[in-house]
Amino acid sequence: MKLHLSHFGDLFEATFKRDGERLTINSNDKSLEARLVLARDPQFILDVGGRLLTGYALKRNGRTFVSFEGRTWQFDEATPGTRSTGAAGTGDLSVVSPMPGTVIKVHVSIGDRVVRGQSLAIVEAMKMENEVRSPGDALVRNILVAPGRQVGFGETLLELVPPEEAVG
């Protein structure tokens, strides 16, 4: 089985083989063999070269959660051959909410010139205010939210264009 997964934007391609209790994974020319000692969903006990290891994994709604020895991975399905995550097409930039919460302030107006690091808006969640800053020098092309608006993780708050596009 081919796996195309992304972990916070890093892309992984791997081949997973399972033949009874013998497991093989191949990624980036590195391969690893293991023996499946016990599968008690979502707990898996692996024997990796004589070392017994307990891991946890389950897949829900296209996302695979993995945990072992205090480290966790969140793998999303990725389309083969594409670089994952990316706002920009032709230089337009969407500024997205870093978390689910409530917009409490928008500092800029459409047409404003903003500089890298400038605070554009404040999103509050769990009584903590979080500044949303401009990723670069740009011009505010559109504002999609107003104070009081509930926003989800990754929801677009504003659209920016590079300052040179604004000329004319």
Added chain:
Amino acid sequence: MSILIANRGEIAVRVIRACHELGLKAVAVYSDADRTAMHVREADAAYPIGPAAATESYLRPEVLIDVALKSNCKAVHPGYGFLAENAEFARQVIEAGLVYIGSSPESIRLLGDKVKSRALMARAGVPLTPGITSGEDLTDERLAVESERIGFPVLVKAAGGGGGKGMRIVHHPDDLISAIAGARREALAAFGSGAVYIEKFITRPRHVEFQVFGDQHGHRVHLFERECSIQRRHQKIIEESPSPALDDDLRHRMGAAAVQVITAANYTNAGTVEFLLDEDRSFYFLEVNTRIQVEHPVTEMVTGIDLVAEQIRVAFGAELSFGQNDLHQHGHAVEARIYAEDARHNFLPSAGPVHYLKEPRGPGIRFDGGVESGDEVTVHYDPIVAKLIAHAPTRKTAVNRLSFALKETAILGLTTNIDFLLAVLEHPAFRSGDLTTNFIAEHLAGWKPPVSSGDERNIALLLAGLAASKHLPSEVTASDSTLPDPWAVLGRWEIASGAR
């Protein structure tokens, strides 16, 4: 007899356990978001109190008191957060003929006003950091004048609450006015009052607090210290007792000052007196938290006292079941707060489902959780998942135990701070007890999870492959039949073999 738990999450579960151990029934309340939450499942009865937003449910005194009366409760436990330090709530509870499990409304009001309580402590001779210690006048102009007087950097703090909400450090006079505005907004959202004050910012302090207890018969004791220097966004994430910084002499002096503080405020029930401890071993009174603390378990582990059960007894008029000379510190306890948050991205809260939660086990391990497998951490409330506490004879063993227990914990579905907590616990400066409230900024700024070795990444991918292949129908039957018999992997075994 029944007690109303006016809270949710892990602290509600903790209080319910104490009620049951005392032979009392526990009545829970829940918002629309918490209909099937763990605290509801653990309670003997549960009542709805409104929509998910806390302001429309857990923060409505009249609704909570109404439920308490209708369900024949005799007392109300506020937990921490929400209405736990709200004097008006305490007053209304008592006025309704119920017992409030906490201090008197008068002392909560006095100590809840950080400016008035500083003035009181100044008169009582308790050491204070320079700053505003008097007056009702907390205008921007007054704060600016006082900041110039004591000198920058200064700390802008909410007069009406704690926990780092509504707090700003200001290094330059130019930034003062905007910092005050931000602090006022945050304080208003968190505590219902936009009043803020300022005090001198101590550059490299430790946060050392004393657990205190008073009863209605004039007995007042302290239950030693907790060091809570490891903080992010001014919120504690790792706490321990004893503090590596105190010796018997300093512990004795700070403990005496803590008792002096609650005596001056005529305080009863459980509370916490917070101090800043400077590098030169001077200590300054910070504030009193008029409630049970998140980190109370470390004190319970080293003193062997059930603080929540004692809160309930004392609230009903019992004398403290211990005197100062009965109290001793046994061994060392360390707590780590497991939060649903992303340490990679400035500790932003992360909400979501808990598809699976595996709790750690072992000697000296305590796991105070508020969610189980199948539950959800929502955006509406504090993103704490659980508190993990390790107790051992020495600090070194306690930290090792906590570290192993964190590695054994598995939470699938949420981003948690477990890997970050491990990075703190494994840091040489933490190991040597060299702590300040700047610890994270000084040692772990811009922290990223360690780059996985190839093998580590491949093991993660292999586990991902196992999770994915499980959902392919053709493989499920094929592979399940080839799985080893679980008994077979145990090796040689005999039933009831060997001598007794």
